[in-house]
Amino acid sequence: MSSLLTPENLVNALSLGALYALIAVGYTMVYGIIKLINFAHGEIFMLGAFWALMLVGAEQATGINLFVAIVPAMLLCAAVGMSIDWTAYLSLRRRLPLADWMSVALLAILGLGAIAYKLTGDTTHTWHSETAHGVLRWAVIALVPVTMLALSIGEKGGLLGRSLGRVTSDRLSALITAIGMSLILQTLAQLIWGADYRAFPEDAIPAFMNERVGAFDVVGLPVLGKELAIWVTALAMMVALNLLVTRTKIGTAMRACSMDQETAALMGISVDRVIAFTFVVGSAMAAVAGILYAVKVGGNISFRMGYYPGLLAFAAAVLGGIGNVRGAMLGGVLIGFVQGFTGGAFSVPFAVMILVLLVLPRGILGEPQATRA
Amino acid sequence: MLVLDDVHVHYGKIHALKGVSIEVREGEIVTIIGANGAGKSTTLQTVSGLLRPSSGTITYAGQRIDAMAPSDIVALGLCHTPEGRRIFPELTVDENLSMGAYLRRDRAAIEADRGRAFELFPILAERRTQHGGTLSGGEQQMLAIARSLMSRPKLLMLDEPSLGLAPIIVQQIFQTIARLNQDEGLTILLVEQNAALALRTAHRGYVYETGRVTMEDAASALAADEQVRAAYLGSI
Numbered sequence A: 001m002s003s004l005l006t007p008e009n010l011v012n013a014l015s016l017g018a019l020y021a022l023i024a025v026g027y028t029m030v031y032g033i034i035k036l037i038n039f040a041h042g043e044i045f046m047l048g049a050f051w052a053l054m055l056v057g058a059e060q061a062t063g064i065n066l067f068v069a070i071v072p073a074m075l076l077c078a079a080v081g082m083s084i085d086w087t088a089y090l091s092l093r094r095r096l097p098l099a100d101w102m103s104v105a106l107l108a109i110l111g112l113g114a115i116a117y118k119l120t121g122d123t124t125h126t127w128h129s130e131t132a133h134g135v136l137r138w139a140v141i142a143l144v145p146v147t148m149l150a151l152s153i154g155e156k157g158g159l160l161g162r163s164l165g166r167v168t169s170d171r172l173s174a175l176i177t178a179i180g181m182s183l184i185l186q187t188l189a190q191l192i193w194g195a196d197y198r199a200f201p202e203d204a205i206p207a208f209m210n211e212r213v214g215a216f217d218v219v220g221l222p223v224l225g226k227e228l229a230i231w232v233t234a235l236a237m238m239v240a241l242n243l244l245v246t247r248t249k250i251g252t253a254m255r256a257c258s259m260d261q262e263t264a265a266l267m268g269i270s271v272d273r274v275i276a277f278t279f280v281v282g283s284a285m286a287a288v289a290g291i292l293y294a295v296k297v298g299g300n301i302s303f304r305m306g307y308y309p310g311l312l313a314f315a316a317a318v319l320g321g322i323g324n325v326r327g328a329m330l331g332g333v334l335i336g337f338v339q340g341f342t343g344g345a346f347s348v349p350f351a352v353m354i355l356v357l358l359v360l361p362r363g364i365l366g367e368p369q370a371t372r373a
Numbered sequence B: 001m002l003v004l005d006d007v008h009v010h011y012g013k014i015h016a017l018k019g020v021s022i023e024v025r026e027g028e029i030v031t032i033i034g035a036n037g038a039g040k041s042t043t044l045q046t047v048s049g050l051l052r053p054s055s056g057t058i059t060y061a062g063q064r065i066d067a068m069a070p071s072d073i074v075a076l077g078l079c080h081t082p083e084g085r086r087i088f089p090e091l092t093v094d095e096n097l098s099m100g101a102y103l104r105r106d107r108a109a110i111e112a113d114r115g116r117a118f119e120l121f122p123i124l125a126e127r128r129t130q131h132g133g134t135l136s137g138g139e140q141q142m143l144a145i146a147r148s149l150m151s152r153p154k155l156l157m158l159d160e161p162s163l164g165l166a167p168i169i170v171q172q173i174f175q176t177i178a179r180l181n182q183d184e185g186l187t188i189l190l191v192e193q194n195a196a197l198a199l200r201t202a203h204r205g206y207v208y209e210t211g212r213v214t215m216e217d218a219a220s221a222l223a224a225d226e227q228v229r230a231a232y233l234g235s236i
């Protein structure tokens, strides 16, 4: 084990932690207000990297500067995040008949995507090409539309929904919609950009990003420019987010909405707009994480790149106490450390999360059950 | 100022309001009294846009508001202090007050109103940085009223401000309500279980029974009415 405690691993752990924290705050903020795990959040991370790739020029750095590209990529992801809320979740929240049509439309897209996936999916180096995974994935793809149909067609969630009772069906159809959204965005990304792993063109990445930062050599840490860029960016965004949530009017409104939406509405707060704003902020941060992640690992931009980081960031949000922004930051760093010091294992962070939850069921910074009358 | 005309409200299959018509005129304190489940809170929630009437109209200052969003209704100067106070428990007293002023942009005036709220309820000034959830019931009710006043309402709807409070605090709160009406001309629609107190404070009153208005009169006349006395004032 002691061989894992290397300076390289420390640097890697810090960077992973910073990236997971950037993603985790998006999960936790959305959960805090609408009590929904937005499983499509990992796909926003993926889209951030793809938008940036398109903006800098896919093959060669013919487009805009990578640093400049971050801003439009953030805006695009913010727009996608908001659209997910407006198309899929808002109609569910309001129990609009639109929810039914949405699920039909989503189904159609999913079906088309599945066909395209079958036709274009490369079979050389992807995890799903192995038979067991392939079967599992097809099972999921087949199950999601069936379940979505059963749950959401008709008033108040069709057959299954009614038999499960209203509250259950609301929560459950939202959850399944979220998973469906995630799969749909993945399939769409594959339709648009194909199944190959891509990387930012080499000349799009400034040289200093891959050079050692001399200042850290003194303390014996092999820090590349890109690692430092990740730390500084993540730290700045965390400080900014913290200020936003605790000091501004819209941030206070976000907290108010997470406590009592009805009363928030009586104060004149447009709850749906606050929720949209939450998606915007979380998505923009995930976009930055996606771009930095692709820079860090030197590629790996693909339609499935959001899967593991998204899952680990979700674990981070739960570990820190879901709904708690600072908890998500802390959880992200912890998960990053666990993964970094175990040589990049994916399973160990989850084991740690489960162990911590056994002791602290609401996560590290999760509040005990509300004591309000 | 506020007119409800033949308003029906359903919760799914439950018919909670069965054709309610009431009116609040400018400068009045109007009270709605009635037994548990009569539909008093439902009325206020429908006026403030949390619920939609299945039929009937609601007019405020000559404008139909029955299809408006709650935030637009607040912007018109109609504020609803909900039953059970509903303080944001993990926001400080100051932040709770700021949320009351959510739609306003006039910073200086907001701060002036905050100062006025502290004059009205000095105890809140001492609790400024404390979380709302840590306040006593009486303090929470004061904060709930102060928070509503931060929106500078022209019409304030109060839902059971006496709920679960000690008599002395109830006294204090009702004195404040009367003062806001007399000194500042604030129009008030007051829902109360404590009918005696409500009828002493209000100018006019409506009596609800299972989703219908069964009586309407000057508050003093209702307080003197045999039936009202028997049913709501605990005396014959």
Ligand SMILES: Nc1ncnc2c1ncn2[C@@H]1O[C@H](COP(=O)(O)OP(=O)(O)OP(=O)(O)O)[C@@H](O)[C@H]1O
Residues within 6 Å of the ligand: B011, B014, B016, B034, B035, B036, B037, B038, B039, B040, B041, B042, B043, B083, B193
């Ligand atoms: N969310 C709801 N879902 C279903 N029925 C409801 C709901 N809220 C209220 N009701 C029903 O509507 C009727 C009117 O309720 P409402 O809360 O308006 O009464 P109220 O006069 O305010 O009573 P109280 O004095 O107890 O506060 C009651 O029969 C109640 O059971």
Ligand SMILES: [Mg+2]
Residues within 6 Å of the ligand: B040, B041, B042, B083, B159
């Ligand atoms: Mg009530």
